[in-house]
Amino acid sequence: MKEPVVSIRTYTLTWLALLALALATTLIGLLDLGPFSMGIAILIATAKAALVVAFFMHGRYESKLVRVIIAAGVIWFLIMISNTLGDYITRGWLPFPGK
Amino acid sequence: MSKLDSVFEAKSPRQLELREQFSTPDHQRETAMVGMWIFLITEVLLFGALFTAFTVYRLSDPQAFDLGSKDMEIVLGSVNTAVLICSSFTMALSVYFAETGNQKMLMLFLIVTMFIGAVFLAIKFTEYHAHYLDHKVPAFWFEESSPHAAQIEMFFVFYFVMTGLHALHMMIGLGVLTVLLFRTAIGSITTEYHTPIEVGGLYWHFIDIVWIYLYAIFYIPGLHLK
Numbered sequence: 001m002k003e004p005v006v007s008i009r010t011y012t013l014t015w016l017a018l019l020a021l022a023l024a025t026t027l028i029g030l031l032d033l034g035p036f037s038m039g040i041a042i043l044i045a046t047a048k049a050a051l052v053v054a055f056f057m058h059g060r061y062e063s064k065l066v067r068v069i070i071a072a073g074v075i076w077f078l079i080m081i082s083n084t085l086g087d088y089i090t091r092g093w094l095p096f097p098g099k
Numbered sequence: 100m101s102k103l104d105s106v107f108e109a110k111s112p113r114q115l116e117l118r119e120q121f122s123t124p125d126h127q128r129e130t131a132m133v134g135m136w137i138f139l140i141t142e143v144l145l146f147g148a149l150f151t152a153f154t155v156y157r158l159s160d161p162q163a164f165d166l167g168s169k170d171m172e173i174v175l176g177s178v179n180t181a182v183l184i185c186s187s188f189t190m191a192l193s194v195y196f197a198e199t200g201n202q203k204m205l206m207l208f209l210i211v212t213m214f215i216g217a218v219f220l221a222i223k224f225t226e227y228h229a230h231y232l233d234h235k236v237p238a239f240w241f242e243e244s245s246p247h248a249a250q251i252e253m254f255f256v257f258y259f260v261m262t263g264l265h266a267l268h269m270m271i272g273l274g275v276l277t278v279l280l281f282r283t284a285i286g287s288i289t290t291e292y293h294t295p296i297e298v299g300g301l302y303w304h305f306i307d308i309v310w311i312y313l314y315a316i317f318y319i320p321g322l323h324l325k
Contacts, residue, residue, distance in 0.1 A: 015188035029322035041315035073140035
């Protein structure tokens with residue numbers, strides 16, 4: 001019998017950490033943090049996503065090739081959103097109509 | 100034997116373990132995992148486009164999107180987040196039991212995962228029904244007295260499109276798990292060859308990650324206004 005990649009103990013700890021972070025998201029959401037409330041929620045969500053990818057999806061134990069693909073997905077998404085927002089946010093910065 | 104016969108022929112675990120185009124079983128497994136991860140990246144970009152559009156509209160009127168978020172069913176949404184995290188955990192355990200070759204536990208945990216997934220969908224549709232009774236269905240039946248009504252309606256457009264696409268993925272995931280359960284039952288899954296369980300697991304966990312972000316952007320920003 002081959003050794004499983006991740007032990008039940010690690011899976012259980014990941015699961016408990018995810019539940020704790022979900023609870024933290026909700027409790028922090030109850031506070032009025034102004035414009036930061038969304039940012040903090042996204043930050044915690046990213047921590048949760050990282051846990052899922054690393055342990056549940058075995059990202060931490062996969063080959064370099066798979067890890068490069070995972071990184072490419074994140075980077076492509078960041079390119080899409082940053083270039084789009086770079087357009088929308090900077091509209092109206094110049095004193096010309098339509099710029 | 101005709102070509103069609105070979106398609107429907109039940110393959111023995113030994114044959115599945117190493118198909119002729121691969122040099123080693125590890126090579127075969129790695130190829131499958133790379134293919135699945137590339138598919139998941141295309142899914143990231145599918146949902147990513149919607150997240151980008153959501154962000155653009157939210158930046159145009161953050162206050163309206165907070166007001167829209169206030170109308171979310173926070174209790175149902177939070178319970179659903181926990182439910183989906185639990186289903187990811189049971190899916191991870193399914194992979195564990197596939198790796199250790201414990202077929203009974205594997206089938207048990209696949210069934211438990213499907214059951215929890217179905218609970219998620221039931222809660223999700225309960226939420227949709229609550230929004231319907233609340234007259235918050237954009238374009239068909241949307242009532243809102245705030246001066247931000249049009250932007251709040253846009254918030255609900257994103258809410259229904261994005262959670263709807265997510266729910267569709269859940270249904271496909273349930274279909275995938277049904278096939279995996281069947282394949283386990285007929286003995287195609289062994290300690291040596293359990294790539295289908297791993298690949299199905301990746302899909303299921305990906306859906307979980309999407310929900311983690313949906314929960315953060317739809318339910319949290321307006322929570323303090325309640």
